[in-house]
Amino acid sequence: MDVRELVDQARQGRPRAVARLISLVENAAGSPARAGELREVMAELATGTRKPYAARVIGLTGSPGVGKSTATGMLIRAFRRRGVRVGVLAVDPSSPFTGGALLGDRVRMQDHATDPEVFIRSMSSRGHLGGLAWATPQALRVLDAAGCEVILIETVGVGQAEVDVARMADTTVVLLAPGMGDGVQAAKAGILEVADVFVVNKADRDGAQATVRELRTMAGLGEAPWRPPIVTTVAYKGEGADDLLAALDKHQAYLEESGEARRRRLARARDEIEAIALAQLRSRFAHLHGDRLDALAERLLGAATDPYAAADELIAALA
Numbered sequence: 001m002d003v004r005e006l007v008d009q010a011r012q013g014r015p016r017a018v019a020r021l022i023s024l025v026e027n028a029a030g031s032p033a034r035a036g037e038l039r040e041v042m043a044e045l046a047t048g049t050r051k052p053y054a055a056r057v058i059g060l061t062g063s064p065g066v067g068k069s070t071a072t073g074m075l076i077r078a079f080r081r082r083g084v085r086v087g088v089l090a091v092d093p094s095s096p097f098t099g100g101a102l103l104g105d106r107v108r109m110q111d112h113a114t115d116p117e118v119f120i121r122s123m124s125s126r127g128h129l130g131g132l133a134w135a136t137p138q139a140l141r142v143l144d145a146a147g148c149e150v151i152l153i154e155t156v157g158v159g160q161a162e163v164d165v166a167r168m169a170d171t172t173v174v175l176l177a178p179g180m181g182d183g184v185q186a187a188k189a190g191i192l193e194v195a196d197v198f199v200v201n202k203a204d205r206d207g208a209q210a211t212v213r214e215l216r217t218m219a220g221l222g223e224a225p226w227r228p229p230i231v232t233t234v235a236y237k238g239e240g241a242d243d244l245l246a247a248l249d250k251h252q253a254y255l256e257e258s259g260e261a262r263r264r265r266l267a268r269a270r271d272e273i274e275a276i277a278l279a280q281l282r283s284r285f286a287h288l289h290g291d292r293l294d295a296l297a298e299r300l301l302g303a304a305t306d307p308y309a310a311a312d313e314l315i316a317a318l319a
């Protein structure tokens, strides 16, 4: 099937075409040689009438086991009740969407397995081209073109990945759960800044209110035009779904009214271009640097050059 036909079918929301296009993104991430095909796809996608970044992107992050996948399932159901087409990207390799999880989770996801208005894909951040920061926006673009009005990105809350994903989302939801020890600790380590909405999940467990109080103390500090609300949920029972949805809608309204929505989308567009440019540079660099780098290293070892001069020489060879 040629690219135009594939893109046409994806636009019509054909699940198989959408899946193939996202696979193409993944394959290109693993093998720069295949990026040419993706380039064609992106050019074709750009010819559509739908505005890019039209979909509302909601990121969910938190430590393993807090209930991200369960909450994602709950949100899928909530948005489906509104009749909205939903895309889901799970960027945690150990997440249920990749089949690596508990049976219970898989059963729960099967609720949506036969729903043609729900696209669920997992993506790993492996690959040469700059990982998540490169691949995720392109997968988002595919889901966007496929007419998803809402895209949920689920990612495990560790390190740089969640910050990267937060930059791609309109709204970032940070999940915590009581009795996980590291809950609010993790929040201290940078999650506070990326959160637009906090969810204290597993509210059926002891300590949920303590977690809420702790969070309120921390999040209540400082002035901000948007104070992240704290929503409590019991995700596996669907409790709190309406509250969460209301918080998400409120944030969306804030984004639109304040002009922040456009600022975030501009930042996303910048990040996206930059990630592709850097990936191309990196790939050109890798192509060229083998022998030349060895030779420069020999010269550095022999005190025939200094590291800055050697780096300059390497960069000059790129031009």
Ligand code: GDP
Residues within 6 Å of the ligand: 062, 063, 064, 065, 066, 067, 068, 069, 070, 071, 095, 096, 101, 102, 104, 105, 201, 202, 203, 204, 205, 233, 234, 235, 236, 237
């Ligand atoms: P993730 O690793 O963050 O995606 O977490 P999961 O969604 O896989 O959930 C981890 C475990 O917590 C699963 O066994 C869920 O059934 C369970 N779980 C999810 N939500 C709740 C909840 O609200 N209360 C309780 N007690 N357990 C929950």
